Amino acid sequence: MAERPILRRKQWLLTRDFRLVWWSQVLSQVADGVSKLALLWFVYSITGSALKTTVIGLLQTLPPIVLGPVIGVVVDRLPKKAILICSDLTRALLIGLIPCWVSVESFTVQSLYVLTFLYGIATAMFVPTLSSSVPLMVKKEQLTAANALLQGTTSLGIIIGPVISGLGIAFSGSQDVLCINAVTYLASAALLFPLRLSAGMMTSPPESRRTTAIEDLFDGIRYTLIARRTILMLIMLASVYTFGSGAFTTLFPVFGKRLLSLGPVEVGYLWSWLGVGLLLVSLCLVRLTEWNLRRRVSIITWSSAVGGVALCGLVWASNITVATLLVMLIGMGLGTWTPIAWGIIQEISPTHMVGRVMALYTAIATATSMAGMTFFGWLIEVSSESVSLIGIGTVLIALSISSVWFRRRVVGERVSIE
Numbered sequence: 001m002a003e004r005p006i007l008r009r010k011q012w013l014l015t016r017d018f019r020l021v022w023w024s025q026v027l028s029q030v031a032d033g034v035s036k037l038a039l040l041w042f043v044y045s046i047t048g049s050a051l052k053t054t055v056i057g058l059l060q061t062l063p064p065i066v067l068g069p070v071i072g073v074v075v076d077r078l079p080k081k082a083i084l085i086c087s088d089l090t091r092a093l094l095i096g097l098i099p100c101w102v103s104v105e106s107f108t109v110q111s112l113y114v115l116t117f118l119y120g121i122a123t124a125m126f127v128p129t130l131s132s133s134v135p136l137m138v139k140k141e142q143l144t145a146a147n148a149l150l151q152g153t154t155s156l157g158i159i160i161g162p163v164i165s166g167l168g169i170a171f172s173g174s175q176d177v178l179c180i181n182a183v184t185y186l187a188s189a190a191l192l193f194p195l196r197l198s199a200g201m202m203t204s205p206p207e208s209r210r211t212t213a214i215e216d217l218f219d220g221i222r223y224t225l226i227a228r229r230t231i232l233m234l235i236m237l238a239s240v241y242t243f244g245s246g247a248f249t250t251l252f253p254v255f256g257k258r259l260l261s262l263g264p265v266e267v268g269y270l271w272s273w274l275g276v277g278l279l280l281v282s283l284c285l286v287r288l289t290e291w292n293l294r295r296r297v298s299i300i301t302w303s304s305a306v307g308g309v310a311l312c313g314l315v316w317a318s319n320i321t322v323a324t325l326l327v328m329l330i331g332m333g334l335g336t337w338t339p340i341a342w343g344i345i346q347e348i349s350p351t352h353m354v355g356r357v358m359a360l361y362t363a364i365a366t367a368t369s370m371a372g373m374t375f376f377g378w379l380i381e382v383s384s385e386s387v388s389l390i391g392i393g394t395v396l397i398a399l400s401i402s403s404v405w406f407r408r409r410v411v412g413e414r415v416s417i418e
Contacts, residue, residue: 014146017195018137021084021130024191025153028088031184033161034168034177035095037271039116040253041165041264042174043109050254052109054377059113060120061246061370064127068363071124073216075355080133081195087126088189094119096182127362132354135346136197143346144296147339148285155282155335158275166268220356223349230348233406234341235361239368240402241304241337244395246369247376248311248330249274251388259315259385260323273324277331285339296340297407304400307333311393315386333396 044053064071075083094115130150138146168177211219224231248255252274256267281303310329317323342358349357372395379388 014138014142014149017197018134018146018149020191020195021133021137022149022153024084024088024188025130025150026156027184027188027191029153029157030161030164031091031157031181031188033157033159033271033275034165034181034184035119035161037162037165037253037264037268038169038174038177038181039095039112040250041169041267042112044253044257045174046109050251050258050380051377053254054250054373055113056116056250058370058373059117060123061366061373062117063121064124064359064362064366065370067121067124068128068359068366069217069221069356072128072220072356072359073213074125075129075132075359076216076220076352077213080129080136080197080355081192083125083129084133084195085189085192087122087129088185088192090122091119092182092185092189094122095178096185097179100179100182124362128355128358131342131346131358132351133197134342135351135354140347144291144339144343145286147342147346148282151285151335151339152279152282155275155277155279155331158278158331159272160275162268162271162275164268166264166266169264216356220353220360223353224357224360228348231345231357231361233409234344235364237399237402237406238337238341238361238365240395240399241334242365242369243372244392244399245334245337245372246366247372247388248334248392250373251376251380254380255314255385255389259389260317260320262320266320270320270323270327273327274331274334277328277333278335279331280328281332281335282339285336293344294407296343297403299336300340301400301403301407303333303336304396304403305333307331308393308396308398308400311396312390315389337399 039056040053043056044050047053098115131147134143134146134150165177168174168180224235226232252271253267256262256270260266260270262270285299307330310326310333314323314326314330317326341361345357345361346354372392376388376392379391
């Protein structure tokens with residue numbers, strides 16, 4: 001009697017090690033969602049200034065810009081597992097345990113700015129390490145799916161984190177929320193201890209072991225900005241994307257409080273629907289992981305246009321129901337860029353160089369994010385929230401138009417791992 005072939009069930013979290021990272025990221029992103037609203041609300045409640053609130057976002061984005069190229073070299077040289085664990089432990093200490101040890105009277109905005117800057121350094125180490133670890137956990141054809149699933153954790157963090165944070169702020173206070181949130185970061189780090197990254201997949205040539213850190217730095221810059229045209233164009237588009245998206249997410253509490261007259265609970269609720277939009281798009285992208293480059297870029301074109309129109313429409317939202325629908329559409333508009341762009345970079349970059357490429361990509365994109373936060377925060381001060389919001393929507397529409405140009409420029413280029 002012939003044996004029946006054993007059918008393997010397709011795993012939705014791809015591999016054993018990717019599952020560990022995914023669950024760790026769920027906890028880490030929830031912690032980020034809780035911390036972000038608590039930090040922004042604390043500063044805005046004390047100062048009443050949108051521009052000073054923007055400083056929180058600026059301090060988190062400054063480390064990747066200043067230290068990005070150096071961080072990329074560190075990521076490519078040191079064990080990625082250790083960097084991931086240490087980053088979570090550091091964030092638990094800075095934004096969780098330290099606020100618990102400081103008295104309410106001495107917990108000033110200035111001290112919070114210092115902690116936020118150090119927190120930004122830990123996060124700047126984490127992001128390129130995570131993205132460069134993905135090719136060591138999944139197959140090439142699973143890269144877009146893996147990135148979409150990781151973005152799904154960001155969505156869950158946005159859905160769950162702000163709601164918890166808003167309720168905590170309303171009933172206890174933002175400082176207590178930050179203290180309790182340390183446990184979530186510690187649990188995230190604990191999940192990474194059994195992680196096994198595939199060292200056998202490293203493609204670094206033997207002679208690269210003898211290169212200096214400075215040589216690695218310049219090799220990464222040359223490859224990213226000169227040798228690979230597709231990556232340079234992606235960075236240009238990422239700059240447009242982050243100029244608008246960074247400003248919107250940082251100033252979200254300001255828009256909610258002053259444009260829609262919402263309190264912390266309602267802002268947390270509305271922010272969660274931004275995460276719902278991101279999650280829906282992420283789940284769709286998991287199924288589209290093997291699409292060719294042209295079709296993937298087309299998704300960015302249409303979703304960015306929808307997000308831009310929804311942002312402009314938010315100015316005229318008549319009630320919380322309409323605002324909720326529009327915020328969900330904005331989340332869907334913002335959600336296609338990162339999984340697709342990361343997947344392209346991971347496909348075409350040598351495994352031993354992904355850390356440096358992603359660090360430079362992040363550094364430049366983050367610089368434009370900081371410029372966007374500053375500009376649109378200033379625009380609120382000198383004009384109005386409505387003008388600022390329409391400006392951010394216009395940026396997303398510009399991204400949609402630019403992605404058409406990108407698709408035409410690279411459609412004939414062969415995208416493969418070198």
